[in-house]
Amino acid sequence: xxxxxxxxxxxxxxxxxxxxxxxxxxxxxxxxxxxxxxxxxxxxxxxxxxxxxxxxxxxxxxxxxxxxxxxxxxxxxxxxxxxxxxxxxxxxxxxxxxxxxxxxxxxxxxxxxxxxxxxxxxxxxxxxxxxxxxxxxxxxxxxxxxxxxxxxxxxxxxxxxxxxxxxxxxxxxxxxxxxxxxxxxxxxxxxxxxxxxxxxxxxxxxxxxxxxxxxxxxxxxxxxxxxxxxxxxxxxxxxxxxxxxxxxxxxxxxxxxxxxxxxxxxxxxxxxxxxxxxxxxxxxxxxxxxxxxxxxxxxxxxxxxxxxxxxxxxxxxxxxxxxxxxxxxx
Amino acid sequence: xxxxxxxxxxxxxxxxxxxxxxxxxxxxxxxxxxxxxxxxxxxxxxxxxxxxxxxxxxxxxxxxxxxxxxxxxxxxxxxxxxxxxxxxxxxxxxxxxxxxxxxxxxxxxxxxxxxxxxxxxxxxxxxxxxxxxxxxxxxxxxxxxxxxxxxxxxxxxxxxxxxxxxxxxxxxxxxxxxxxxxxxxxxxxxxxxxxxxxxxxxxxxxxxxxxxxxxxxxxxxxxxxxxxxxxxxxxxxxxxxxxxxxxxxxxxxxxxxxxxxxxxxxxxxxxxxxxxxxxxxxxxxxxxxxxxxxxxxxxxxxxxxxxxxxxxxxxxxxxxxxxxxxxxxxxxxxxxxxxxxxxxxxxxxxxxxxxxxxxxxxxx
Numbered sequence: 001x002x003x004x005x006x007x008x009x010x011x012x013x014x015x016x017x018x019x020x021x022x023x024x025x026x027x028x029x030x031x032x033x034x035x036x037x038x039x040x041x042x043x044x045x046x047x048x049x050x051x052x053x054x055x056x057x058x059x060x061x062x063x064x065x066x067x068x069x070x071x072x073x074x075x076x077x078x079x080x081x082x083x084x085x086x087x088x089x090x091x092x093x094x095x096x097x098x099x100x101x102x103x104x105x106x107x108x109x110x111x112x113x114x115x116x117x118x119x120x121x122x123x124x125x126x127x128x129x130x131x132x133x134x135x136x137x138x139x140x141x142x143x144x145x146x147x148x149x150x151x152x153x154x155x156x157x158x159x160x161x162x163x164x165x166x167x168x169x170x171x172x173x174x175x176x177x178x179x180x181x182x183x184x185x186x187x188x189x190x191x192x193x194x195x196x197x198x199x200x201x202x203x204x205x206x207x208x209x210x211x212x213x214x215x216x217x218x219x220x221x222x223x224x225x226x227x228x229x230x231x232x233x234x235x236x237x238x239x240x241x242x243x244x245x246x247x248x249x250x251x252x253x254x255x256x257x258x259x260x261x262x263x264x265x266x267x268x269x270x271x272x273x274x275x276x277x278x279x280x281x282x283x284x285x286x287x288x289x290x291x292x293x294x295x296x297x298x299x300x301x302x303x304x305x306x307x308x309x310x311x312x313x314x315x316x317x318x319x320x321x322x323x324x325x326x327x328x329x330x
Numbered sequence: 331x332x333x334x335x336x337x338x339x340x341x342x343x344x345x346x347x348x349x350x351x352x353x354x355x356x357x358x359x360x361x362x363x364x365x366x367x368x369x370x371x372x373x374x375x376x377x378x379x380x381x382x383x384x385x386x387x388x389x390x391x392x393x394x395x396x397x398x399x400x401x402x403x404x405x406x407x408x409x410x411x412x413x414x415x416x417x418x419x420x421x422x423x424x425x426x427x428x429x430x431x432x433x434x435x436x437x438x439x440x441x442x443x444x445x446x447x448x449x450x451x452x453x454x455x456x457x458x459x460x461x462x463x464x465x466x467x468x469x470x471x472x473x474x475x476x477x478x479x480x481x482x483x484x485x486x487x488x489x490x491x492x493x494x495x496x497x498x499x500x501x502x503x504x505x506x507x508x509x510x511x512x513x514x515x516x517x518x519x520x521x522x523x524x525x526x527x528x529x530x531x532x533x534x535x536x537x538x539x540x541x542x543x544x545x546x547x548x549x550x551x552x553x554x555x556x557x558x559x560x561x562x563x564x565x566x567x568x569x570x571x572x573x574x575x576x577x578x579x580x581x582x583x584x585x586x587x588x589x590x591x592x593x594x595x596x597x598x599x600x601x602x603x604x605x606x607x608x609x610x611x612x613x614x615x616x617x618x619x620x621x622x623x624x625x626x627x628x629x630x631x632x633x634x635x636x637x638x639x640x641x642x643x644x645x646x647x648x649x650x651x652x653x654x655x656x657x658x659x660x661x662x663x664x665x666x667x668x669x670x671x672x673x674x675x676x677x678x679x680x681x682x683x684x685x686x687x688x689x690x691x692x693x694x
Binding site for chain 2: 232236323
């Protein structure tokens with residue numbers, strides 16, 4: 001087990017290195033001159049060249065990469081020759097010259113927003129999706145099943161920008177049931193936090209819950225045909241025990257995998273929902289960094305999101321070994 | 331371990347059947363039409379005896395077993411007829427009532443012990459659960475019983491094995507665990523649905539021996555569902571041959587093997603590969619079992635029967651034969667007159683055994 005985790009972590013680090021190289025090379029191949037973005041209207045060729053040199057963009061790409069990696073482990077100093085050098089301490093994911101802030105602190109400021117958004121939506125969609133999915137499976141072929149599957153289909157077909165705008169328009173603007181969303185930390189003002197988050201949670205949860213209803217229903221129906229469920233009945237167990245202890249225990253296990261990965265994906269930022277509800281999360285930050293060609297920021301966010309997914313993969317695999325005794329981690 | 335309930339034995343004298351099934355009919359509605367899985371099956375078993383139900387896949391033998399256990403979903407199928415177990419009728423009983431009998435008075439083991447055991451629970455827990463659902467005993471007592479039962483079915487080191495998961499056991503061991511689980515409440519009826527089909531040949535005999543040994547200990551009535559006439563000869567007291575949801579021949583085992591009268595039974599016997607005789611090839615029954623959606627007219631076996639020309643007026647194609655007595659305890663569903671059937675059987679069996687190994691080798 002321990003050896004397995006060590007190996008997986010090593011693999012994780014290798015993957016992140018490969019990924020960082022890929023991201024670095026790809027973004028350097030993109031058109032657009034990062035040095036140009038540092039000075040805005042006051043740009044003259046001389047200033048651009050000076051900035052290019054100060055920021056290290058005149059170095060060969062492999063040297064830029066080594067500086068970047070070195071920054072993560074040891075920190076680095078930008079424009080050391082200038083009177084006001086920028087000291088970026090380890091772990092330094094880079095410095096956004098567009099926003100004049102360290103990439104890491106930008107991410108750390110946005111991450112909690114996305115975290116709360118993802119966690120809240122996750123709780124709603126798992127509760128609603130899995131329970132309705134089980135319910136539909138237990139009533140297979142009858143009207144509750146059809147109703148749930150209909151809801152699922154509708155939820156799945158509705159694009160989240162549409163639902164988001166619709167909710168925004170009616171609930172906030174037309175009926176004014178909720179104030180215009182403006183993010184507040186739950187520790188500062190829990191009530192205002194809930195008022196802001198409830199709509200984005202719903203929008204995200206609709207999409208995912210629709211998928212989980214279908215997934216859960218199919219899983220449960222499949223497991224009902226399994227021989228061990230028949231054995232449980234042959235033992236004379238009450239139907240409730242057969243369903244909960246025998247069928248669901250086995251049927252819901254694969255959902256853990258899906259849920260873990262979906263949550264990790266969402267923690268990397270929910271681009272559409274964050275933008276509609278003006279939540280300053282990672283998704284909004286990512287979109288912003290791309291429109292501004294903010295190369296250091298894009299690299300940072302991409303790496304962070306990838307790390308999250310890889311990490312979630314490891315957690316899910318470990319969790320699976322706990323749930324299913326047949327899985328042995330070697 | 332509880333001893334077989336002596337009180338119950340006096341309630342059901344040895345000569346009276348513990349299980350009696352009368353005119354069992356099972357139909358599944360489907361999108362393509364009604365699936366006629368079982369069409370009027372009668373059978374009965376006494377405690378201590380073994381009844382073998384033999385047939386090809388789709389003959390309705392497993393569905394019959396599941397119907398006796400009350401394991402056919404009443405919402406997705408219609409089950410009619412009567413199933414009497416220990417003096418109680420099950421078809422008309424509430425689902426809760428049947429559930430209380432399952433695992434206590436009647437138990438079942440299945441074909442594939444790997445998939446029949448829950449992969450996530452230790453075998454001790456699965457055995458203990460079977461005991462605790464019917465008897466008010468502590469977890470510790472259930473565990474002790476589980477260990478005792480594992481010991482009785484021949485699991486080595488049962489105190490250690492009780493904490494194993496099913497995947498840690500071999501196929502034969504798993505089936506032993508299934509048997510232990512089925513018998514933990516000393517049921518008087520054990521239904522074994524192809525209990526050895528998924529196992530290695532070397533293990534098959536062990537499992538059959540084990541069932542026979544425990545059957546003697548517990549004085550259990552056993553219904554053995556199988557397609558393998560080879561194992562039937564060794565273990566069964568009586569045989570029911572099923573075809574297309576019907577019993578086509580019923581007889582004590584020895585009699586059935588000596589004088590099979592239904593051409594289908596004859597065909598099954600001829601399909602068994604044997605080392606002690608040399609024929610150029612096996613003589614399989616031609617064609618396929620009929621679709622349960624639409625059974626053939628007349629005798630359900632007529633499309634595959636070699637002897638339909640022996641019956642005048644093509645009655646095989648038009649008239650459904652009844653299961654009629656040939657001898658006192660031998661019943662056959664066939665239009666061919668009994669003396670002629672016996673002639674056919676004698677000839678066919680003689681042909682099968684006529685060529686001993688050495689001679690056949692010499693003529694080649």
